[in-house]
Amino acid sequence: MGTTAPDHDAQMPAGLEEDLAELYDAAPCGYLSTLPDGTIIKVNQTFLTWIAYDRTDVVGRTRFQDLLTIAGKIFHETHYAPLLRMQGQVSEIALDVVDRAGRVVPVLVSTTQKRSAEGTPLLNRTTIFNASDRRAYERELQRARADAEAALAVRDYFLSVASHELKTPLTSILGNIQLLQRRVNRENSLQGRDQRTLQIIADQTSRLNKMVHALLDISRIETGQLAIERGTVDICALLYRLVDEVQTTVGERQMEIRTPLPSIIVPGDDLRLEQVFQNLIQNAVRYSAPPTPILITIQSEETRVAIAVADQGIGIPATALPHVFGQFYRAANAHSRSAAGMGIGLYIVQQIIQLHGGEIVVDSTPDVGSVFTVRLPRA
Ligand code: ADP
DSSP: OTTOOOOTTTTSOTTOOOOHHHHHHTOSSEEEEEOTTOBEEEEOHHHHHHHTOOHHHHTTTOBGGGGBOHHHHHHIIIIIHHHHHHHSEEEEEEEEEEOTTSOEEEEEEEEEEEEOTTOOEEEEEEEEEEOHHHHHHHHHHHHHHHHHHHHHHHHHHHHHHHHHHHHHHHHHHHHHHHHHHHHHHHHTOSOHHHHHHHHHHHHHHHHHHHHHHHHHHHHHHHTTOOOOOOEEEEHHHHHHHHHHHHHHHHOSOOEEEEOSSSOOEEEEOHHHHHHHHHHHHHHHHHTSOTTSOEEEEEEEOSSEEEEEEEEOSSOOOTTTGGGTTSTTOOOHHHHHHOSOOOSOHHHHHHHHHHHTTOEEEEEEETTTEEEEEEEEEOO
């Protein structure tokens, strides 16, 4: 073989050897050679096609910077040229070229400078990528993002206005129903059937009221306005009170509280923590069936107190577990089980716990049961 130069086309099938001139002219990017002052001395067809000029229009006549928008010209003077002088090369500078018809072509420009042995600039070799598609894609992304943000803002606004506006008449309806119920009970003035109807109206209004308050809470969370009162709470007393309350509303359900101490104090918001455990206990009742018991275990840890609410109910499928604390999420097995529920209780619960500096975790096996464990810092 002797000492001939390596044959770069050795792997090319016969007849497909690359023509270097064609490779230069028809490359998928623009090539440009300019004098140090920017005067174009060589340009490939790809770039000429993008700017819709003939070779004779530009070679020896036009400087690269003459083809830029006004902003591009300024950027060329303030960034591109000084960087090139300093570093001898620049890469992927975003500039806007103007074509013959005045249309802007966004490009990305990389240049290396050829210098003499003494360091005098001789020639700039520039590669130009057409960024039209990329910029259009970026603009599209920005627009999609703005649209999504606007949609979220509308949703938050709707949530806030709707829950506020619904709250006022509902509170009045609920108050009047309770008043009516008390009067009816006192005067025994309603037939059995009408009493049951009144009870249904009271129950459903109360459900509606809870939903509206939950939506209001979500709206407060989204706008960072969910406030936590910084008081002290006896977590044992709170749980005993809640279990009593739930038992009177759901009827006979075996519930047990196991605690190492009769009283454990945590810093926090009495009403909000009540809301948390009411939600967990009600879920335990809702997603399990009598006669299975509900067990609440309080454990005192070094700096925290752990409260576990355990049921022996339908459990949560493994695929649903990572989502149960998300907004408006209900596991597939919950749908068939109970029509009630919007899938926002646990989301609010988790937010309240986090605002207390605590955490909530769930451990669950389908058809065996679920354990929700809340950990709160101790006083
Ligand atoms: P929902 O109003 O639907 O109960 P939550 O946010 O309280 O909303 O709960 C979200 C989902 O988590 C429920 O729809 C249900 O799929 C599941 N879940 C919550 N608690 C339990 C539980 N104790 N047992 C089984 N599934 C539960």
